[in-house]
Amino acid sequence: MPNILAIETSCDETAAAVFTDEPRILSNVVASQTELHARFGGVVPEVAARAHLQRLLPIVDEALARANLRLEDIGCIAVHNTPGLVGALLVGVSAAKVLALVLDVPLIAVNHIESHIYAARLAAERDIFPCVGLVVSGGHTVLFHCRDALRFDLLGGTLDDAAGEAFDKVASLLGLGFPGGPAVEREAAGGQADAVKLPRSFLHDERLDFSFSGLKTAVLYALAGQSQPRPEPPPPSQRRADLAASFQKAVVDVLVAKSSQALRRTGLKRLAVGGGVAANGCLRSALEAMARDEGAELFIPPLSLCTDNAAMAAVAVEKWRRNEWASLALDAVPSWTPSPAT
Ligand code: KG4
Ligand code: ZN
Numbered sequence: 001m002p003n004i005l006a007i008e009t010s011c012d013e014t015a016a017a018v019f020t021d022e023p024r025i026l027s028n029v030v031a032s033q034t035e036l037h038a039r040f041g042g043v044v045p046e047v048a049a050r051a052h053l054q055r056l057l058p059i060v061d062e063a064l065a066r067a068n069l070r071l072e073d074i075g076c077i078a079v080h081n082t083p084g085l086v087g088a089l090l091v092g093v094s095a096a097k098v099l100a101l102v103l104d105v106p107l108i109a110v111n112h113i114e115s116h117i118y119a120a121r122l123a124a125e126r127d128i129f130p131c132v133g134l135v136v137s138g139g140h141t142v143l144f145h146c147r148d149a150l151r152f153d154l155l156g157g158t159l160d161d162a163a164g165e166a167f168d169k170v171a172s173l174l175g176l177g178f179p180g181g182p183a184v185e186r187e188a189a190g191g192q193a194d195a196v197k198l199p200r201s202f203l204h205d206e207r208l209d210f211s212f213s214g215l216k217t218a219v220l221y222a223l224a225g226q227s228q229p230r231p232e233p234p235p236p237s238q239r240r241a242d243l244a245a246s247f248q249k250a251v252v253d254v255l256v257a258k259s260s261q262a263l264r265r266t267g268l269k270r271l272a273v274g275g276g277v278a279a280n281g282c283l284r285s286a287l288e289a290m291a292r293d294e295g296a297e298l299f300i301p302p303l304s305l306c307t308d309n310a311a312m313a314a315v316a317v318e319k320w321r322r323n324e325w326a327s328l329a330l331d332a333v334p335s336w337t338p339s340p341a342t
Contacts, residue, residue, distance in 0.1 A: 001320060002105070003018055003019075003020050003067070003069060004075070004078050004108070005063065005074045005078070006077075006078040006080075006314070006316060007060070007077070007079045007313075008308055008313060009052040009056060009088050009089060009092030010080050010084025010085065010092070011085055011088060011138065011308060012032065012036075012043045012048045012051075013307070015059065016029050016056070016062070017309065017311040017313065017314070018063050019314045023122065023317045025311045025314065026068075027063045027067040028310065029062045029310075030308070031055050031059050036051055040178075041177070045086075049085070049087030049088050049090070049091055052092065053091050057095070071099075071103065072103070075106075076105050076320060077096045077105060077106075078107075078110050079092050079095075079096035079313070080111070080112040080310075081093050081110070081330055081332055081333060082109075082335075083139065083140070083336035086334040089332035089334065092332075093332045097328050097330060100328065107326045107327075107328065108319045108320065108325060108326060110313045110315055110316050111336065113142065113336065114150065114315055115313050115314075116135045116137060116275045118314060118315035119274045120272035121272070121299070122311065122314055123299065123300075128270055128299045129146055129147065129148045129149055130147050130148065130268060131146050131270035131299070132144070132268050132271045133273075133274070134255065134258075134262075134271065134273045135273075135274050135275045136277035137163075137275030137276050138164035138168065139162050139165065141158040141212070142158075142338060143155040143259065145268070150315065150319065150322075150324075153339065154338040154339060154340045155265070155266070156209040157210065161212040163210070163277045164181055164277045166213075166215060166251060167181040167277065168181065170216055170219050171183045173219055173223060174219075174243060174244060181279070182279070184247065185248065185282065187244035188245035191238070191241030191242040191243070191246070192242050192246070193245040193246055195243075195246055196243055196247075199215055200215075203254060203257055208262055210254060210255075212254075215247065215251070219243055248282050251277075251283075252280070253286075255283060255286075255287075263294050264294075268296075269297060270297045270299065271287070271291055271297070271298050271299065272300075273299070274312070278306040279303045284300060
């Protein structure tokens with residue numbers, strides 16, 4: 001198998017990685033744009049696309065240098081072409097196509113969501129399929145029956161906000177800034193998770209779907225708080241920490257309950273988790289406890305492989321083995337709907 005250069009520009013991380021068979025990661029470089037978007041309180045698509053344009057080639061050079069390789073040593077280009085912000089994706093897809101053309105090497109199109117699950121396979125360094133796959137990112141909250149690295153059947157997903165989106169919106173409501181997930185987690189460390197009663201949608205429902213928008217609204221009402229006078233209101237900072245902890249616990253409770261339901265429903269004893277929210281310590285320990293109770297193996301990557309990166313596109317090695325090439329007409333596809341289980 002050749003050395004594969006992978007490119008990721010789906011949102012606000014500009015990333016490149018080099019890997020080869022097994023898969024073996026030779027380098028993995030990520031440039032975050034957090035500082036560019038922070039003052040806007042969220043990712044601004046135009047700003048993200050422009051920054052990718054400026055940063056991508058230096059990041060590719062750095063990935064090659066760290067792998068101790070030159071461009072001529074690359075025998076295949078992989079790129080995340082879906083889902084994501086269209087302008088951002090286009091930068092990566094265009095660069096990948098040009099590289100494949102000038103190097104005269106095959107191009108492989110990789111689905112960013114499949115890659116998030118593959119990050120767990122990478123970290124495990126052994127086969128993890130078939131498994132239940134939970135992707136919890138800024139744009140997606142999905143449960144899959146992953147039959148193999150590339151064959152995912154949809155078990156359920158969010159009907160409104162994604163888990164990461166809910167973290168980001170609640171961070172904004174609480175004045176915690178951007179990026180929201182890590183900020184809420186830090187704030188929650190000083191709060192009581194049972195201080196504020198918040199809803200857990202579909203917790204006792206048969207469906208493996210999620211809904212987080214009601215939870216976000218409940219945080220908003222709890223924050224306004226006037227309808228619930230307290231004899232001795234805690235100081236605002238404690239209230240904020242309590243809200244962060246209670247919100248985080250509500251999200252975690254639902255993600256864990258639905259993952260456990262999915263394990264039981266499919267009869268599988270392996271759970272792979274990926275996406276930025278999988279970096280959350282409270283979620284990680286709750287999933288570990290649940291997996292222990294269920295007698296299931298938990299595959300969850302280290303934090304650096306949970307958030308967006310290009311190494312997770314090493315799922316491309318599976319496509320290489322199956323001769324699944326993309327043509328140079330490859331397009332950026334912003335939205336992606338997984339297919340339901342048959
Ligand atoms: O997978 P990812 O890096 O990008 C997407 O594909 O969307 O996920 C980003 C999301 C953001 O919503 C961010 O707030 C959330 O992951 N996130 C976290 C944590 N770290 C990142 N959410 C909760 N706790 C964290 N520690
Ligand atoms: Zn992602």
